[in-house]
Amino acid sequence: MKFNRTSINELNALVNRACEVYLGIENDFEEVASKIIWLEVNDFGGIHRFIGLISNEMRNLNNRPELLDNKKEVIFNNNNKSLILSSHFITDIALSNWYDDKRKNIKIINARDPEALIPDLLKFTKYQFEPIFIWFSEKKLYKVHIRKNEDILYSEHKIPSLSKNDLENYIMLFSNQEDLEKYQFNPDFLEIKDKNIIQEIHPKNFLSKENDKLMNGLYIDKEAFKTMSKLADQVLVASNEQSRQGAGE
Amino acid sequence: MTENTKDQITAHAIMRDPATVMDLNRLGSLYPYKLSFMRKLARRVMHENWDISTALFNLDKEGYGEVVYEIQTPKNTYHFVVFANYLDPETRTDRVIADKWDITLTLRHGKFNKNELSMLKRNVPLQENGRMSSNSIVLSRANKSSRNFQYILDKLTSGQQPSKDKISEVGYIYRTTAVYGSGKFGMADWEKVRTLYEDFNEPFLAEMFSCFMIRQFSFDQIDHIASLRAPKKSVKLKNSIKRNLGIGNATGLGMAPFLIKHPLLINNWIEKRERVLANIIYSTEPNNQKIKSVLSLTKRAINHLQEIVTGNHQQNQINEDACKQLILLMDWISENKKNIKDWETLTNHISKEYNIESQEILNTILIEIHPNEALALETSEYVEEKYELRPEMTIDKLKKIIQEKYKWALDYNFAAKDTDSVFWYRSEEKMEPRLGIRGIDDGDEKEMILGIAKNVSQCYKAIRSLPSNLNIRTVAEFVFHEPKFRKIIRRIQTMSETFYGEIQANLLHKDVLPIHLLRCKLSFFGVGKFDPKSKLWVRNTMFQGAPIIEDIQSNYQDDWFFPVIDIHDSSENHEIQ
Numbered sequence: 001m002k003f004n005r006t007s008i009n010e011l012n013a014l015v016n017r018a019c020e021v022y023l024g025i026e027n028d029f030e031e032v033a034s035k036i037i038w039l040e041v042n043d044f045g046g047i048h049r050f051i052g053l054i055s056n057e058m059r060n061l062n063n064r065p066e067l068l069d070n071k072k073e074v075i076f077n078n079n080n081k082s083l084i085l086s087s088h089f090i091t092d093i094a095l096s097n098w099y100d101d102k103r104k105n106i107k108i109i110n111a112r113d114p115e116a117l118i119p120d121l122l123k124f125t126k127y128q129f130e131p132i133f134i135w136f137s138e139k140k141l142y143k144v145h146i147r148k149n150e151d152i153l154y155s156e157h158k159i160p161s162l163s164k165n166d167l168e169n170y171i172m173l174f175s176n177q178e179d180l181e182k183y184q185f186n187p188d189f190l191e192i193k194d195k196n197i198i199q200e201i202h203p204k205n206f207l208s209k210e211n212d213k214l215m216n217g218l219y220i221d222k223e224a225f226k227t228m229s230k231l232a233d234q235v236l237v238a239s240n241e242q243s244r245q246g247a248g249e
Numbered sequence: 250m251t252e253n254t255k256d257q258i259t260a261h262a263i264m265r266d267p268a269t270v271m272d273l274n275r276l277g278s279l280y281p282y283k284l285s286f287m288r289k290l291a292r293r294v295m296h297e298n299w300d301i302s303t304a305l306f307n308l309d310k311e312g313y314g315e316v317v318y319e320i321q322t323p324k325n326t327y328h329f330v331v332f333a334n335y336l337d338p339e340t341r342t343d344r345v346i347a348d349k350w351d352i353t354l355t356l357r358h359g360k361f362n363k364n365e366l367s368m369l370k371r372n373v374p375l376q377e378n379g380r381m382s383s384n385s386i387v388l389s390r391a392n393k394s395s396r397n398f399q400y401i402l403d404k405l406t407s408g409q410q411p412s413k414d415k416i417s418e419v420g421y422i423y424r425t426t427a428v429y430g431s432g433k434f435g436m437a438d439w440e441k442v443r444t445l446y447e448d449f450n451e452p453f454l455a456e457m458f459s460c461f462m463i464r465q466f467s468f469d470q471i472d473h474i475a476s477l478r479a480p481k482k483s484v485k486l487k488n489s490i491k492r493n494l495g496i497g498n499a500t501g502l503g504m505a506p507f508l509i510k511h512p513l514l515i516n517n518w519i520e521k522r523e524r525v526l527a528n529i530i531y532s533t534e535p536n537n538q539k540i541k542s543v544l545s546l547t548k549r550a551i552n553h554l555q556e557i558v559t560g561n562h563q564q565n566q567i568n569e570d571a572c573k574q575l576i577l578l579m580d581w582i583s584e585n586k587k588n589i590k591d592w593e594t595l596t597n598h599i600s601k602e603y604n605i606e607s608q609e610i611l612n613t614i615l616i617e618i619h620p621n622e623a624l625a626l627e628t629s630e631y632v633e634e635k636y637e638l639r640p641e642m643t644i645d646k647l648k649k650i651i652q653e654k655y656k657w658a659l660d661y662n663f664a665a666k667d668t669d670s671v672f673w674y675r676s677e678e679k680m681e682p683r684l685g686i687r688g689i690d691d692g693d694e695k696e697m698i699l700g701i702a703k704n705v706s707q708c709y710k711a712i713r714s715l716p717s718n719l720n721i722r723t724v725a726e727f728v729f730h731e732p733k734f735r736k737i738i739r740r741i742q743t744m745s746e747t748f749y750g751e752i753q754a755n756l757l758h759k760d761v762l763p764i765h766l767l768r769c770k771l772s773f774f775g776v777g778k779f780d781p782k783s784k785l786w787v788r789n790t791m792f793q794g795a796p797i798i799e800d801i802q803s804n805y806q807d808d809w810f811f812p813v814i815d816i817h818d819s820s821e822n823h824e825i826q
Contacts, residue, residue, distance in 0.1 A: 007383065009432030009439060025698060028728075028735040031638075064732065089729055092640035096725035099641035123637050214441050217383045236677040237692030243676060243683055 003219040011218060012037050014225075015050070017232035022054055023085070026061050031088050038119035039084070040220075041213045042206055046084075047224050049113055053082055054231060064089050065108070074104050078111035086111075090173075091120040098129060098175045105183060106173035114142065114171050122150045124175075132180050135171040140198065145177070151203035158196040263527045264748065268657060270523060273754035277765025278605045279772035280811075282613040283623040284521060287775030288807065290457045291795050293448070295805035297323050301465070301798045304361070308333065310477040312470045315370065317361065318462060322448045327386075328361045329462045330354060332374050333470065341392050343426050343499035343788075346678045350376075350390035350426065352466065356459045358384045358437070358446055376427070377434065377679060385436040386449065387459040391423040394497055398422055398471070401486070405475035408482045416493055417814050418558045420778060420790045422467035424497030428456045443631070451629050452514065453774060460791050464496040465798055488799050493814050495793030498776065501786035502682040505766040506673065508752060509699045513743065516750030517632045518773050523749065525626055526612055529619045530592040540586050542618040543595075543611075544579055546810065550610050551575050553811035559780040567606055574607040617810050636739045640725030644712060647724055647738065650745045651709045657753040658702035659709060667759040669703060672696040684763065684785065700757040704737040777812070 006014075015036050019029035039046030063085040065076040074097065076090050083090075094106050108114075114135045121131045125148055132145045141157040174180040220228075237243065269275065281288070293299075305317035318329040331354040340349055353374045365382075372379030376390055397419045401411045430453070432438040442449050449455035468491050475483040486494075508515055535543075554568040554575075578599065582589065589595050592615060599611050616623050651659070663669050674692040676683050687693050698704065711731055721727050724742075728735040744750050752769075755761070764784050771779070771789055778790040794812025796805060 005435050007432030007435055007438045010435065026733045028732065030736060064729065067729065092638060092725035092728060096640040096723045214438055215383065217435060235675055235695050236680060237674045237695050239676045239678045243685065243690060
C-alpha cells in the first residue's frame with residue numbers, strides 16, 4: 001500500500017472541505033471534520049471510517065438522532081448511522097442536562113463508531129465532569145473514561161459469559177464513575193467490568209500518538225487521499241475569463 | 250476576581266470602542282507599528298546575533314543554480330535553500346495561479362546534506378505540486394522586478410550604484426507571490442513550529458524571516474552576476490543602498506478569508522495594539538522631548554508617504570490628503586504644545602478634525618515614541634483557536650449577547666438587494682478565493698461562509714421566531730432543532746468573551762472593499778508602501794529600511810519606522826557614488 005505523508009493542518013483543511021461537500025452548510029461540518037481528524041490522529045481510522053460513510057450511505061443532510069426522553073434516562077436512536085455525523089447532538093444535550101443538574105444517563109441505541117464520542121467529551125472536563133461510556137461488541141465490553149485534564153483511559157474487556165442479546169447495540173454514557181456504579185446493569189456485567197482486560201490505552205499513549213503525528217505527520221494511503229481530494233474538490237468552482245476578474249485581474 | 254481579570258477590565262474600560270476600531274475603513278488605514286511581525290523579527294535577529302552564512306553558493310554567470318544559507322540562532326540551526334531558474338519574461342506573473350517563477354525556496358530546520366538538496370531540488374520548484382518534509386517550515390517563490398533587476402544589474406556592472414529616484418520608484422529587486430507555512434504540502438505544523446522551533450514561535454515569524462532572506466539572496470545574486478560580467482569594473486551594491494531596498498510582495502484575496510476565519514487570533518493582534526495605545530494615552534504624559542519626537546516622526550511619515558509611487562488614483566489621493574493633514578497637525582502641535590498636557594487632548598483633537606488615515610498615523614507615532622510601553626507587551630500570549638459550543642447557555646442569554654455584541658450585524662437589512670449581492674468562492678485554479686456577483690457569476694451554491702453579519706442575522710431571526718410551544722430553553726435544544734446555526738453560535742459564544750476580533754462589516758455588500766482586509770493584515774505583518782492594483786489586490790514593500798545581515802552584531806537601532814530613502818546622494822544626476 002502506498003502512502004501520502006501529510007501534516008495535521010493539511011489533512012484538517014482537506015477533511016474540512018470534504019465534510020463541507022458531504023454535509024453542506026446546513027450542518028456543522030467543521031465539528032464533524034474535527035472528529036475525523038481526532039480519530040485519525042489517535043489511530044482509530046478516521047479517514048477510512050469517513051470514506052466508508054460516503055461510499056455506503058446515501059448523503060442525507062439530516063443526521064440528527066431521534067430523541068426519546070423518558071424519566072429515568074435520555075434515549076437517542078441513531079438509526080444505524082455513524083456517530084461521526086451525530087455525536088455532537090447527543091453530547092450537547094448531555095452536557096446541557098448535566099450542567100442543569102439533571103443527572104440523567106444517556107442511552108444511545110442503533111449507533112456505529114462509538115469512539116466518535118471521545119473528542120466531543122473532552123471539553124466536559126472543563127465543566128468538572130469526568131464522563132464515562134461503555135458499549136458492547138463481539139463479546140467484548142469497551143469502556144472509555146475521560147478524566148481530569150482531558151486524560152483518556154480506553155479499555156477493552158472480554159465478556160464470554162454474557163448473552164449477546166442482553167448487551168449488544170447500545171452505548172451508555174454517564175457523567176462520572178459513580179453514576180456508572182449506580183446503574184442497574186446485568187449483575188454479571190458488574191462482575192466483569194474491571195476484569196478480563198484485553199487491551200488498555202492510557203492517557204500517555206494518546207499523548208504520544210498525538211505528539212508523533214505532530215512531529216512527523218500522518219501517513220494516509222494514497223487511494224484514500226485521492227478519494228478525499230476528489231470529494232473535497234467539489235467545493236471548487238470552475239474558472240473562466242470572467243471569474244478571473246473576481247481575483248483582481 | 251484575579252489580578253489579571255481586574256487588569257483586563259481596567260484596560261477594556263480605556264481602550265477604544267470595538268465599533269470604532271473594527272470598522273473596515275479604519276482597519277484599512279492601519280500602518281505597521283512597533284510590534285508588527287517584521288519589526289519583532291528584526292529585533293530578535295539583531296539582539297540574538299543570529300549567524301547567517303552561505304553554506305553553498307552555486308550560481309552560474311546568469312545567476313541560475315542554487316544557494317544554501319545556514320542560520321545559526323542561539324537555540325537552533327536552520328537552512329534557507331534557494332533555487333534560481335531561467336524564466337521567460339513573457340510567463341512572469343504575480344498571480345497565485347502561475348506555475349513557474351524566477352526563484353523558489355524553502356526554510357527548514359536541522360542538519361543538511363546533499364541527498365536532502367536533491368530531494369528539495371525535485372520538489373521546491375514545483376511549489377504546490379511538490380511534497381515537503383516535516384522539518385520544512387516555509388515554502389515560497391519570488392519573481393524579479395522587471396523594472397529594477399536589469400537596471401541595478403547594469404549599474405553595478407558598469408561600476409555605478411543605482412539612483413535614489415529609481416529606488417524610490419521601486420524599492421525592491423524581487424517580489425514574492427506566495428509564502429506558505431503552517432503545515433501546507435506536508436511541512437511542519439504550526440503547533441510543531443511554535444513548540445519546537447522557538448525562534449519562530451509566534452505567528453508568521455518564519456514566513457517573515459523567509460522574506461528577509463529572499464531580500465538577502467537578491468543582493469547576493471545581483472552582486473554575483475555583476476562581478477562575473479565585469480570582474481574589474483563592477484562594484485558591489487553598497488550596504489547603505491541595500492538597507493533601502495526591501496522585498497516586494499503582491500497580495501490578493503487569499504488573505505481576506507484568513508481574517509474572517511481566525512477571529513480569536515485577530516482579536517489578539519488588535520487588542521494588543523489597542524492596549525499599548527490606551528496605556529500610553531492614559532498612563533504617560535507629553536513632555537518637550539516627546540512632542541519633539543512626535544513632530545519629527547510626523548515629518549518622517551509625510552516624507553514616507555510622498556515617496557510612495559503608485560498608479561492608483563485613489564491611493565494617491567489618500568496619501569496626499571494624509572500629508573496635507575499631517576502638515577496641519579504639525580502646525581497645530583507647534584502652536585499649542587504648551588496646552589498639550591495629556592495625550593488625550595491630542596488624540597481628541599485629531600479625532601475631531603482629521604480623517605481616519607491621519608488618526609492612525611498619529612497612533613502609530615505615539616506607540617513608536619513609547620518603546621517601553623510597547624515592548625512590555627511584545628511577548629504574545631498563546632491563543633488556542635477553539636470555537637466550542639456552550640450548550641448549557643440559555644437562549645435568552647444568547648439573544649442578549651447577539652443584541653449587545655453583534656448590534657452592528659443586526660443593523661444590516663439583508664432583504665435589500667445590495668446587501669447580499671456578492672459572494673466569495675474558491676476557484677479550481679489553486680483554490681484561489683474570488684469574488685462573484687450573485688445572479689451573474691457561477692458558483693454561489695459553493696459559497697464560502699464569510700458573511701458573518703448575514704449568518705448572525707439569520708440566527709437571531711430564528712431565535713426570535715421560535716414557537717413557544719417547542720419549549721426550547723437552551724442552546725443545546727436550539728441547535729438540535731436548528732443544526733444549521735450550530736457553527737455561527739459557537740463563534741458568537743466564543744467571540745462574546747473577547748473585545749475585538751469581529752470585523753464589523755458586511756462582506757457580501759455590493760461595494761465591499763476587500764483591499765481594506767488585506768491592508769489590515771499586512772500592517773500587522775509590518776508591510777508598507779501600499780500600491781493597490783485594484784480593489785482586490787495590492788503590491789507592497791517589506792523590510793524597506795530594515796537592517797541587513799552585515800548589521801548583525803552592530804549596535805542595533807530599532808528605527809525603521811515609516812522608512813524613507815536614506816542615501817547620501819551627492820552627484821548631479823542622482824547617481825550614488
